[in-house]
Amino acid sequence: MPLITRPATLQDIPHLVPLLMADAAERAVKDATLWTLASDASIQIRQALTAALTPPDQPVRQFWQVAEDGGKITGVIHAMLLPVPPIYAGPKGPPGLILPDSCVSEDARDGTVDALVRAAEAVLQGAGAEILLTSFVTGEGWQQAFDRQKYEPLTLYLSRSDLQGQEIPAPVRPATEGDVPGIVARSAEHRQRLFEIDPFWAIHPEADSRFAAWMARSLTLADRDMMVLGPSYQVAGYVIAQPASRLHFPPAHDISRIGVIDDYFHTSLNDAEKLTSAWAEATTLLKAAEAAFVARGIQAAFVVCPAGWPSKVQLLRDAGYDTAMVWSLKRA
DSSP: OOOEEEEOOGGGHHHHHHHHHHHHHHHHHHOTTTTOBOTTHHHHHHHHHHHHHSSSOOSSOEEEEEEEETTEEEEEEEEEEOOOOTTBOOTTOSOEEEOSOOEEOTTOOTTHHHHHHHHHHHHHHHTTOSSEEEEESSOHHHHHHHHHTTEEEEEEEEEESOOOOOOOOTTEEEOOGGGHHHHHHHHHHHHHHHHHHOGGGOBOTTHHHHHHHHHHHHTTOTTOEEEEESOGGGOOEEEEEEEOOTTTSOTTBOOTTEEEEEEEEEGGGOSSSSOOTTHHHHHHHHHHHHHHHHHTTOOEEEEEEETTOHHHHHHHHHTTOEEEEEEEEEOO
16 A cells, blocks of 8 residues: 555544654653653643644644554654744745654654655645755654755754753853843844854844844843843843743653753854854853753753854854754755
């Protein structure tokens, strides 16, 4: 019988839960701290599938496709339309993203992964996605399939799972409302570097005002630490240590002790190719974020870094970070 791919249904959930549990366990083997299995992982998977497969449409459009071989489900792929962050222009609309909780059974026939990738691409393009992204954690078969479809690394998610107690370095201080203009100025430099690395990060014409509003709002949020280096009139760098979200972690994983660093920049990182003489200050900011995480009982940090920013990648690797997940972009 031919292998078929089709949209998942509520009736498929009992077959998908053990498949996705096995997939989550494979990630946990890779890093048991970063990918900690939730005590009720199977329940969380079931609830997430039920919500995604139950009308009406969800706030963020999700797509689950299954591979069926001889009446048996042998694989599943999860995709979504990724909302464009407000500081980016998104001229081609929301990208389509294939998520890391995509997997196949051990007895899946050759070609199942490729068939699922094609099915996800088709449904995303049918939903209007002009840009296609993938995310990858484990499984050589998935990486090879993405390579065959000409995906290339766009963003690295580097992590370390051995955070230890430490004091926030003295030069670093908590951000205040008076620091917002300086943070926005550094963020503008950050966004320009991103756009130069890849036009995927096209800048919204109102990026500065939007980012300023978000920074002012972030100062009121108790779940994160915003820190800066330098006086308010000359902020040299900033970092925000915030809690993890489900965008990067499938529902089987406990994210209560995982922190994410996305908004992070220092003037020493302005040269995307090599670190400047002030690179130690950028590392000091990173250490401050780690200390803030430890104070909150967070065990692992996840740092977002463009794949095409060698100086930032080097700084993070020198600080003990390794690539935990890769987002890739399909090139024409």
